[in-house]
Amino acid sequence: MRTIETDILIFGGGIAGLWLLNRLRSAGYSVILLEQDKLGGHETLNANGIIHGGLKFGLSAMLRDIEDLDDMPALWRDCLQNGGDLSLKGVRVLSEHQYLWSEPSLAARATAFFASRLITGQVEAVEGDARPAPFHDPSFEGNVYQLSDLVIDVPSLVQKLASPHKNSIYKVSPQNCHLETDDRHNTSAVFITAAGMEPLRIHPRRVILAGGQGNKELLDDLGLREPVMERRPVHMVLLKHPNLPAVYAHCLGNSTRPRLTITTHPTRDGEQVWYIGGELAEEGAQRDGRLQIEHAQRELKELLPWVDLRGARFKAIKLDRILPAGDGGFFKPENAFVEARGNNIVVWPCKMTLAPNLGRQVLALLEKDGITPQHPMPEEALPLLRPEIGQPAWETLFD
Missing domain, CATH: 3.30.9 (D-Amino Acid Oxidase; Chain A, domain 2)
Incomplete structure (x- = not known):
């Protein structure tokens, strides 16, 4: 079984995962990103692309x-x-x-x-x-x-964020991925198995759950009931x-x-x-x-x-x-959501607009925990498939 040591493992290839991949690589961390389907996912690529300030409109x-x-x-x-x-x-x-x-x-x-x-x-x-x-x-x-x-044009944003880091991004289905945790819900290893390939064991220092609605399944795998997704x-x-x-x-x-x-x-x-x-x-x-x-x-x-x-x-x-549930089941995002659970970091950007805020929070959390770049990127590409970039609804629904 091949073992890979990495500073950061990210689950999810939407705006949250891709933005963090770029910020963390720029900061010198070794990073592997796993996506189960297509980059951009369902939520990111179907966003309207408005980068907005703090206004809400209404008559009252x-x-x-x-x-x-x-x-x-x-x-x-x-x-x-x-x-x-x-x-x-x-x-x-x-x-x-x-x-x-x-x-x-x-x-x-x-x-x-x-x-x-x-x-x-x-x-x-x-x-x-x-x-x-x-x-x-x-x-x-x-x-x-x-x-x-x-x-902004969201598909071009996804392309821009993904293209410099192709050797960090891989496609893995949930059924081929197993998280090994301890009794404190720390992720000690991630095992990837698939027919026709040598099993992989990834040892990350930190795991970032950036899978949007997929975070629920990941939290279940970790045995965590919170944070709750809405x-x-x-x-x-x-x-x-x-x-x-x-x-x-x-x-x-x-x-x-x-x-x-x-x-x-x-x-x-x-x-x-x-x-x-x-x-x-x-x-x-x-x-x-x-x-x-x-x-x-x-x-x-x-x-x-x-x-x-x-x-x-x-x-x-x-x-x-997709948002974290707040008190009474209603969450009003004042920032992107970032919460550490053991060596796992659960994130939801809440709004695409808040991706820069998400990146800054995660880097600050790593610094606070003393997690500095340690492992180099793997010299060879992993024997895994590469995800394609998805298409937004305006390109697919009218075919």
């Missing part, structure tokens, strides 16, 4: 949702410009800004909500022809605000049409959530897809696909009636947002 108040989120767009922009925590130079930016629009009946209240942010320059009112399509149409009578948020379902709607305007905007609604959130994603065939979430997706989690699409069509007809959607094709997809 315009709240600062999360203090630390206010800094996130700037941190990501530093990375995109080849600085910051790690280089994301070459990752495609779909829009330098996310916008918010309000209906005429909500215009005065929207202005009041944004008053303090307008003064500090964190939000800008956009007028006339400076408004993005489709809000410079004469039929539009509401207000438009430019936010500090940006929108699923929050959403029902996203996709709209494809060859002549769609590029929209990156929230619609101010009658609650503390955007009525709609729209981002636009180009596809391989040269068309564009609107990816629609917000309150529509959260309240529609229990609807079937047909009813959810019908509801989305009514919303678009009411909110953007001048946009010609004749001939558009619609699809719907149900997703689970």
Whole structure:
């Protein structure tokens, strides 16, 4: 049996695992990442790509949702410009800004909500022809605000994070992977067995559980009941049409959530897809696909009636947002979630936006525990398969 010594073993090839792989390798640690399916997974690749600050939109108040989120767009922009925590130079930016629009009946209240942010320059009112399509149409009578948020192409982000570290990333199914633990739930070894290959034994100094919804199975294997994972379902709607305007905007609604959130994603065939979430997706989690699409069509007809959607094709997809459960079963992320259990570190980024925060927390925890780089990377590649990069729903649902 071949034995591998490594500083860090990561389970999960979504944004959390890939971001940590890059941060830890840059810090000199030897790292092996194991993914059971495709890189990007179901949750990361189907994220809308908004890197947002700490605003939540609603009629009752315009709240600062999360203090630390206010800094996130700037941190990501530093990375995109080849600085910051790690280089994301070459990752495609779909829009330098996310916008918010309000209906005429909500215009005065929207202005009041944004008053303090307008003064500090964190939000800008956009007028006339400076408004993005489709809000410079004469039929539009509401207000438009430019936010500090940006929108990135998530598949290109996954590609950027994975490509420099191919010799660290392997595909292993759960049934071929066994965690050996002691009575304090420390992971002493990870055994990988598969037909036709020599068994592997990996001795990690730290194990990072970054598997999103897969963390539950890993925690069960470790005999840990906590932290508890929570699923929050959403029902996203996709709209494809060859002549769609590029929209990156929230619609101010009658609650503390955007009525709609729209981002636009180009596809391989040269068309564009609107990816629609917000309150529509959260309240529609229990609807079937047909009813959810019908509801989305009514919303678009009411909110953007001048946009010609004749001939558009619609699809719907149900997703689970994965979070740790908080007190009373509701978790409001103020940071990415990082918690040590023995020599295991359980992480959930909670929001893709918080990936830099996740990286900083994990590095700080390793420093606190005195875990410095010790083992070199294996000289030879492991005899394991390599995972492919997955595809987002806007590339697969319309085939």
